[in-house]
Amino acid sequence: MIGRSKPMFIEGKNKYLFYADKRGLEILAPIMYEVRKKTIPLEVVLEPEDASPWLRNQKMGSYLYICTAWEKLERLKSVAEEIGYSEEEAQYIGYGVKTIQIFCCRCHGLTEVIDQTKMAKCDHCQLKLSVSDHYSSLRQAYLGYIATIK
Ligand SMILES: [Zn+2]
Numbered sequence: 001m002i003g004r005s006k007p008m009f010i011e012g013k014n015k016y017l018f019y020a021d022k023r024g025l026e027i028l029a030p031i032m033y034e035v036r037k038k039t040i041p042l043e044v045v046l047e048p049e050d051a052s053p054w055l056r057n058q059k060m061g062s063y064l065y066i067c068t069a070w071e072k073l074e075r076l077k078s079v080a081e082e083i084g085y086s087e088e089e090a091q092y093i094g095y096g097v098k099t100i101q102i103f104c105c106r107c108h109g110l111t112e113v114i115d116q117t118k119m120a121k122c123d124h125c126q127l128k129l130s131v132s133d134h135y136s137s138l139r140q141a142y143l144g145y146i147a148t149i150k
Contacts, residue, residue: 001072003092007065009034014061023045024067055083063089070094101141102131110141119147
């Protein structure tokens, strides 16, 4: 799991940071509204501006929201995590079509599919796979088992 599809307002922070593209800003609008209502400082940076220098210069106690298309979210999340934002200090919201990786139990190859897919064919060895709920954070993929052919 790399993120959520709806932002949630987390109270009690000194400052709120928002990094998003245009569509992402619309999704974050209700959260920004809450922050402004409480007159807590906030900063907004729009994609494609580089988030790293900005994030590095923030003080402790800030809370970060990143909202962008799913395919870009994972990379941005790793940027924020590298800088030192923990799960408690940041929220990652994705929109659009979410894709996941399936780890093939036979050839160990990865196949990209749309999220919620139940059956897939391995791109590498053509094995028919049944997609499990078992997520491997090591491989950043869901495990695929041999599908029972009926
Ligand atoms: Zn395979």
